[in-house]
Amino acid sequence: MKKKSPTPAFKAQRLPKCPTGIQGLDEITGGGLPRQRPTLVCGSAGCGKTLLAAEFLVRGAMQFDEPGVFMAFEETESELKANVASLGFDLDTLIDRKKILLDYVHIEQGDTQESGDYDLEGLFVRLGHAIDSIGAKRVVLDTLEVLFASLPNEAILRSELRRLFRWLKEKGVTAVITAERGREQLTRHGLEEYVSDCVILLDHRINDQIATRHLRVVKYRGAMHGTNEFPFLIGDEGISVLPITSLSLNHKVSAERIATGIPRLDAMLGGRGFFRGSSILLTGTPGTGKTIIAANFAQAAALRGERVLFFSFEESPDQIIRNMHSIGLRLDPLVKRGLLRFHSARPSLYGLEMHLATMFKEIAAFKPHVVVVDPITSLMSSGTDSEGKGMVTRLIDYLKAGLVTSLFTSLTQGGHALQQSEAAMSSLMDSWILLQDYEGNGERNRVLYVLKARGMAHSNQIREFLISNHGIDLVDAYIGPGGVLTGSARAAQHSLEKAAVLASQQEAAQLKREVERKHGALEYKISGLRSDYETEAAELRRIAEQVGTRTFVLGTERDASGILRQADVKASAFAPAKPIHTKIKV
Amino acid sequence: MKTKRPRSPAGAAPPVAAPPRGASGNKKIRLRLYVAGATTRSRNAVVRIRNLCENELAGRCDLKVIDIYQQPELARLNQIVATPTLIKEMPRPVRRYIGNLADIIDLLSGLDLDLEAKVAA
Structure with missing residues (x-):
């Protein structure tokens, strides 16, 4: 084995990067991991280190034609194959096609004894042989720290590890090394001191009984990178990191207008309804008819022949269909025709990012023209405020990019504070319709007004909102000296x-x-x-x-x-x- | 895990050990020494194990020295990480010894051969 001193990689051009193919990670790192250098991925048990490393390898082999070597110290080949198969990756085929090589390194502690001086040349030879046999460009070492448990002589081990990282660079492979999170340092055995180029920290935190995984690029020498903590999730199709800050505002927009299903509401919105691909917020206190307006909107879209995806976080599909039937909306034929699809889930079923991933998947599969989320607030309550806002931002962004019109209902607690509490979310919305209760004369009546509607002339008037057996009707509210008159007063x-x-x-x-x-x-x-x-x-x-x-x-x-x-x-x-x-x- | 351990392929390298002799021929001690190139460490280990085979364990050793540079696939097959590694494949249980075999007494006890070695001596 040649022992060259590492050549300093001072180049005028930007650091070459190796795309991981992992959703979102390349956005955060500005293109991927540093090419031909080792990257350390550390995190506590069960936070997805191995899967991240495996996906890096599999995607490299499948998408970028870069074969890879997976050197596993913890899991056997069959265990690893089973684990990766849960992400939908077929390792066997890739191994057969010589795109990936698995090597399970096992050191039996009980029957191994040390006697005198040694080195880890065996490991080097195995790795070198594996790399050369398939022409690997990527290497994963998962987890080197096992060596610390099996080889008692730490001095030898450390000097050999230092040599290993240098050797990896010389080999010109992009390597991912995983390590256990340490108590005071990033890794239990201080591996970060050998890897100076890129360190990614994974974390699995529980907040309000809901676990969320986070990813943070601690260090990325010579490159811009997002320093925030990003939620990520492990879904059926691998890892997806959900960057919020990397989103850009460059959607295509449509001038097409779509009717709301309530003619008087269309009239309030410049006579022609909402813009296609816009985001609409519908806020209201309990029982103000948010779901009804949403269902009307959904029905109108489906009757035009558009596909509508209705995410319900409070009611089951059957319940919505039954309730809407009572006011004259027939949704079940639309469901049967495949134009309307419901997706119901309890918000507490899983974490926010999992909801988001599920929604993305549903949207990608159904390709809807209109998406209704009823209500977005109960979903947001399953995470922190900033997480919730980040999630909505990402969802709206995703929908807008596909020119999907989105309607979000939002439950507020009443009073004027509601407008403040919704302010964060409303800035993401193109149109905002407010539903309110008006109490007086011993009765409660519903009123509706358009708080904002970007890009269109809209009515500034308060309309009374009537729900009858025949559906929704909007009538002019009377403005008297004592305020707005509704119901019997009207x-x-x-x-x-x-x-x-x-x-x-x-x-x-x-x-x-x-x-x-x-x-x-x-x-x-x-x-x-x-x-x-x-x-x-x-x-x-x-x-x-x-x-x-x-x-x-x-x-x-x-x-x-x-x-x-x-x-x-x-x-x-x-x-x-x-x-x-x-x-x-x- | 011991049952999972891959066997060393027979005849992969020519035997270096002395030919078997005496009644203890059926109680062969099968030793495999994996080294990486002709470093000082490797040479030390080779010399020490040969001495052991030719003296204390004379006539009972089936020793092979394998250079993993020449046969890298054997390193994977036999789970070699550190070099030099000495594997006592027979008699059971399988034992591994890593290092340049500086301490022969340790080595003997490690190989569970001290008793037999004394008997043989």
């Missing part, structure tokens, strides 16, 4: 207004009659006046005639007197004297 106000209208109508009719009467009276007066006038006019004519006659008579008399006085001969010649007598007689 009805009373309604009849009051009706009466007022009637009264004013009657008043107008009366006024009309009055005017008509006045008009009649005036007409009558006018006709009286006219007859007066005509009488007077007749009188006037009579007088005028009398005046004319008198004038004539006077003239005649003057002529007559003139004749008598012999004043004018000529005049008398023109005026005969005879007719004068006749005229006077008239």
Whole structure:
């Protein structure tokens, strides 16, 4: 075996990385583990070290065409195969195709004795032989610390381990070394002092009786990496780390609008409903009709021929179908046609990240157009606030990336604090509809309003929300001096207004009659006046005639007197004297 | 676990031990010494085990020295981690000895052979 001093890897370019293929881990580490260097994965018992290492190897062989050697110190080959098979990996095929080589290293403690000086060249030879026989690029050593128990001479072991890590680098393999978590240091036997490039810490914590696994990149020399603790889970398809901070906001968006199933609600949302692919939050106190609106939305989508996935964390599918039937929503035919699928689970069934993984899996399998989560709050309560928010962020992100419209109902405790408590989640939502109870006049009534709707003109009005046998109806709420009027108060106000209208109508009719009467009276007066006038006019004519006659008579008399006085001969010649007598007689 | 231990393939390497002689021939002690190359450590171990076979255990040893550089697959087959490793395959139980075999007395007791060795001596 050649013993070269390690060549310093000073290169101007960025550290080459070896993608693990493990969901989320490559995002955190910015592309994978440091290529051709050893990485230490440490954690306490049962936190998934071996599985992480195995998945690194299997994915390398399957996805990146990098064969790998698994050197197991704890588990036998058959045990390991069985364990990995639980993640859906078929090791046998990979071994047959010479993509993976398993080597179980076993040191029988009871029948081994030391005598004098030795080295671990046997291990080196085995590893070297394994690497060369399949052209391995990846190596897993799980767990080297077993050696500390089997080989009493720690001085030899330590110097040999140091040599091993150096040798691995020289071999140019990307190695994952697992180690048990120590009490005061990262690993029980201080293996971290040999591995200087990358250290990943796994952790399995129990919070409120729900266990959650976490992963943290403690150290990654020469590369940017997420330093946070990320929840991760071991599912049917391997490990998936759930990075929250690495999410980016670059979704495609759709301008298409989809109806809510409640025409009046569509009208409040600019007349056309929600945007496709948007996220909708529906908050309300208990019994305000969140599930009903959600079911309406689901039904409307399914009737359009879209696939709807309904996650229910409070009711069983049958219960929802029955309850919705009572208000005239028939969901069961949609379920039968395969357009609507329910997924019910108790929130406390398992941890938050497991729920998330299950949801992802369901979504990936069903490929829905619309996803309803009812309610998101009970799900969030199974983790801490930040975990819950992280989960919702990730879920929304996942759905938006696939242009899936999502509706989340959220149960609040009433009062105005609800808006604050939801503030964290609401910032992730595109539309927010609030359902509220209005108490007064000895009754409770439901009201609904649109708190926000990104990218659309929306109504600012409060609508009363009625649930009947025929479904949902939204009616205008009355705004009176005492606030919003709902229920019977609204009805009373309604009849009051009706009466007022009637009264004013009657008043107008009366006024009309009055005017008509006045008009009649005036007409009558006018006709009286006219007859007066005509009488007077007749009188006037009579007088005028009398005046004319008198004038004539006077003239005649003057002529007559003139004749008598012999004043004018000529005049008398023109005026005969005879007719004068006749005229006077008239 | 002892039943799971893979057997050393017979005849993989030519026997180095002295030919069997005497009545104790049926009580062969099968020894396999795995070394890694011709290092000082290896040579020390080889010399010491040969001395043992030729003197204390004369005539009863079936010794093979295997260089795992030459036959790396045997290292895997026989679970060799440290070198040199001496495996006493017969008589049962199987015993392993790691190191350059500096202490022969320890070695004898470790191999559970001291009694037999004394008897033979």
